[in-house]
Amino acid sequence: MKTSNEARSEEVDAVLDDFFSLAKRRANAVSQRYGDLWEVLERNSVGGKRFRPRLVIAAYEALGGEDREACARVGAAFELLHTALIVHDDVIDRDFSRRGIPNVSGSYRDEATTAGISTPQAEHRGMSAAVIAGDLALSGASRLLLGLTCDEVCKSRLLDILDEAIFASAGGELLDVELSLAPEVPTVAEVLDMERAKTAVYSFEAPLMAGAVLAGADAAVVDSLEEFGREVGIAYQIVDDLLGVFGDEEATGKTTLGDLREGKRTVLVAYAAATDDWFAIRPFIGKSDLTVAEAEHVRARLVSCGARDLAERLIDEHASRGLAVLGRPEIPDDLRQVLTPIVETVLARVR
Amino acid sequence: MKTSNEARSEEVDAVLDDFFSLAKRRANAVSQRYGDLWEVLERNSVGGKRFRPRLVIAAYEALGGEDREACARVGAAFELLHTALIVHDDVIDRDFSRRGIPNVSGSYRDEATTAGISTPQAEHRGMSAAVIAGDLALSGASRLLLGLTCDEVCKSRLLDILDEAIFASAGGELLDVELSLAPEVPTVAEVLDMERAKTAVYSFEAPLMAGAVLAGADAAVVDSLEEFGREVGIAYQIVDDLLGVFGDEEATGKTTLGDLREGKRTVLVAYAAATDDWFAIRPFIGKSDLTVAEAEHVRARLVSCGARDLAERLIDEHASRGLAVLGRPEIPDDLRQVLTPIVETVLARVR
Numbered sequence: 001m002k003t004s005n006e007a008r009s010e011e012v013d014a015v016l017d018d019f020f021s022l023a024k025r026r027a028n029a030v031s032q033r034y035g036d037l038w039e040v041l042e043r044n045s046v047g048g049k050r051f052r053p054r055l056v057i058a059a060y061e062a063l064g065g066e067d068r069e070a071c072a073r074v075g076a077a078f079e080l081l082h083t084a085l086i087v088h089d090d091v092i093d094r095d096f097s098r099r100g101i102p103n104v105s106g107s108y109r110d111e112a113t114t115a116g117i118s119t120p121q122a123e124h125r126g127m128s129a130a131v132i133a134g135d136l137a138l139s140g141a142s143r144l145l146l147g148l149t150c151d152e153v154c155k156s157r158l159l160d161i162l163d164e165a166i167f168a169s170a171g172g173e174l175l176d177v178e179l180s181l182a183p184e185v186p187t188v189a190e191v192l193d194m195e196r197a198k199t200a201v202y203s204f205e206a207p208l209m210a211g212a213v214l215a216g217a218d219a220a221v222v223d224s225l226e227e228f229g230r231e232v233g234i235a236y237q238i239v240d241d242l243l244g245v246f247g248d249e250e251a252t253g254k255t256t257l258g259d260l261r262e263g264k265r266t267v268l269v270a271y272a273a274a275t276d277d278w279f280a281i282r283p284f285i286g287k288s289d290l291t292v293a294e295a296e297h298v299r300a301r302l303v304s305c306g307a308r309d310l311a312e313r314l315i316d317e318h319a320s321r322g323l324a325v326l327g328r329p330e331i332p333d334d335l336r337q338v339l340t341p342i343v344e345t346v347l348a349r350v351r
Numbered sequence: 352m353k354t355s356n357e358a359r360s361e362e363v364d365a366v367l368d369d370f371f372s373l374a375k376r377r378a379n380a381v382s383q384r385y386g387d388l389w390e391v392l393e394r395n396s397v398g399g400k401r402f403r404p405r406l407v408i409a410a411y412e413a414l415g416g417e418d419r420e421a422c423a424r425v426g427a428a429f430e431l432l433h434t435a436l437i438v439h440d441d442v443i444d445r446d447f448s449r450r451g452i453p454n455v456s457g458s459y460r461d462e463a464t465t466a467g468i469s470t471p472q473a474e475h476r477g478m479s480a481a482v483i484a485g486d487l488a489l490s491g492a493s494r495l496l497l498g499l500t501c502d503e504v505c506k507s508r509l510l511d512i513l514d515e516a517i518f519a520s521a522g523g524e525l526l527d528v529e530l531s532l533a534p535e536v537p538t539v540a541e542v543l544d545m546e547r548a549k550t551a552v553y554s555f556e557a558p559l560m561a562g563a564v565l566a567g568a569d570a571a572v573v574d575s576l577e578e579f580g581r582e583v584g585i586a587y588q589i590v591d592d593l594l595g596v597f598g599d600e601e602a603t604g605k606t607t608l609g610d611l612r613e614g615k616r617t618v619l620v621a622y623a624a625a626t627d628d629w630f631a632i633r634p635f636i637g638k639s640d641l642t643v644a645e646a647e648h649v650r651a652r653l654v655s656c657g658a659r660d661l662a663e664r665l666i667d668e669h670a671s672r673g674l675a676v677l678g679r680p681e682i683p684d685d686l687r688q689v690l691t692p693i694v695e696t697v698l699a700r701v702r
Contacts, residue, residue, distance in 0.1 A: 023518075026518065027518075027522060030519070030522040030526075030544075030548055031522065031526055031544070033525065033526060033529050034522040034525055034526065037525055084486075088482050088483075088486065091482055092478075092479040092482055092483075094475075112532065117532060121532065124445075125528060125532055127443075128443040128524075128525075128528045129525065129528065131439050131442055131443055131482060131485075132439075132443075132521045132524050132525050132528075134482075134486070135435075135439060135485070135486070135489055135517070135521055136517075136518070136521050138486055138489060138490060139489060139490075139493070139514060139517045139518075142490070142493055143514055146507065146510055152503055156497070159497055163490065163494055166486070166487075166490045167374075167377065167378075167487070167490075168381070170483045170486055170487050171378060171381040171382065171385040173479075173483050174384065174385055174388055174479075174480065174483050175381075175382055175384060175385065177476060177479045177480065177483075178384050181463065181468060181472065181476055193381075193382070197381055
């Protein structure tokens with residue numbers, strides 16, 4: 001028997017399946033090459049953990065929502081938004097793969113290389129296709145919400161939430177670009193603001209709020225979910241920063257050299273930069289050929305200067321604030337019960 | 352005294368002004384750097400000829416529409432869509448200026464270069480900012496339509512027209528990328544299909560249809576405007592191809608070497624490639640250091656092989672078909688009177 005979670009996730013997949021089938025049909029009528037782009041975009045959108053749709057569903061059902069089709073559609077919209085943002089983020093980061101698999105740019109680049117096109121031209125083809133594909137996913141996200149049959153006030157609030165998520169993510173992405181280029185290392189507060197805007201808003205706050213709005217929840221509940229989402233979302237990002245340097249590569253599937261080699265502006269680096277240990281750490285941040293031994297040295301310094309402690313303390317702090325929000329009287333028991341494990345899952349990643 | 356056209360154009364500007372003021376306020380609350388991005392995006396969106404809004408207004412008013420505020424808002428949405436598409440088109444073409452003025456990428460690149468950042472990093476910063484800015488303009492276009500106070504059926508049809516325009520432009524942009532990379536030169540029909548999808552739909556068909564829908568016009572009128580827009584839009588693109596090689600540089604403000612040097616797949620090149628003259632033309636198509644004398648040689652061959660004649664004939668053909676649509680009984684006199692000069696303006700560019 002399927003768990004309720006699996007069944008809901010399949011409903012989201014079914015919405016996306018319909019969305020892509022229709023788009024591919026329309027695109028193939030223009031040109032088979034255009035149909036291919038949709039095919040590649042679809043491949044880049046399936047297979048994820050459907051994390052954002054799960055948050056929409058969790059909030060919606062715990063608040064008594066019963067229109068599963070509408071809920072799946074809102075979940076699918078946030079999944080498409082996620083696709084749009086990572087496709088364009090990969091263009092900005094000049095990444096040609098994600099989780100070891102070619103992304104949109106990578107698929108288009110590889111196909112061109114195989115056809116004998118030079119690497120710079122092939123990479124440019126990949127980037128171009130990804131700019132276009134991201135635009136399509138972005139406009140697809142609002143299309144899915146527009147297709148809702150709920151009342152117009154509700155629909156318009158959902159579209160506002162989506163808009164706010166796009167607005168925040170774009171700002172966060174820009175800050176990420178700017179912070180990484182600035183000669184001085186940003187402060188911990190600047191890194192947290194950037195991470196919140198870039199990821200926490202669209203990954204946590206917006207899906208939870210959307211689920212609540214669709215369920216017809218009171219403003220107090222929606223506001224509390226926004227706050228909860230913010231705290232947990234920030235905690236999640238700091239966990240990510242921590243795992244990027246101190247993680248178990250087998251468990252995370254991510255190298256612990258990557259963040260250091262690309263000189264990523266993390267909470268760890270931002271904190272360390274304001275300590276005396278910075279002089280011993282700085283030469284290795286952004287060193288593209290950083291060795292395993294050098295990384296070990298950096299890790300030891302990040303521990304001794306207190307950066308690791310600070311990150312762990314911040315994670316606990318934000319997680320506790322998130323849990324405190326769940327303790328408020330306006331949060332129904334069902335909702336508390338479904339959201340508490342999310343905080344625990346986030347914390348479990350670093351424990 | 353202001354002409355009615357100028358007054359309407361100012362109403363569109365006022366909508367965009369409000370839109371950008373609000374966005375800048377919201378962005379500055381996140382970070383001044385984010386406010387700056389909106390400032391640059393706004394600069395890239397003002398100063399155009401407001402061509403698409405003018406089409407919206409022409410159709411709307413000739414069909415008896417009287418809600419000038421709503422009409423200005425729809426016009427502004429198409430202007431923002433235009434901004435989004437050219438900002439991303441410039442990313443794809445790796446252009447850092449438009450009409451001699453730095454575009455979004457160019458502004459961000461130049462600022463970084465001035466601050467002492469290396470050219471590749473500065474260019475990458477420019478491209479990144481432009482990917483983000485284009486996303487914001489794209490989602491802004493639907494926001495403007497969502498803010499309409501017209502009835503929901505009308506709003507939803509307008510959003511469908513916008514979606515169709517985004518869908519077609521993305522397909523056209525992809526085909527443009529693909530045709531320019533393919534070893535074989537495309538056929539005239541392939542070039543026309545690409546140009547129609549990339550530009551004619553969002554620049555001609557969609558604005559005219561949107562004006563008519565907002566005015567509450569019959570389906571027959573809306574369909575005829577789509578057809579009219581397609582014919583005139585295609586004619587316009589062929590005129591562009593022709594001017595790009597045979598134009599008067601002073602009148603167009605565009606070099607007549609550019610298209611040849613970048614090896615652009617135009618109607619001229621597509622036609623020539625199927626003639627015996629191609630062997631004499633081919634070496635110069637895409638020759639990045641093409642001289643004035645070589646360009647003269649290519650022009651003479653494009654004339655002798657019949658490519659120029661073909662282009663002129665196609666322009667006349669599509670323009671005539673457009674005018675024939677205007678002669679249909681469902682097109683009111685007022686609409687015919689306001690649209691006929693548009694066809695004449697398109698033709699006048701090559702006469």
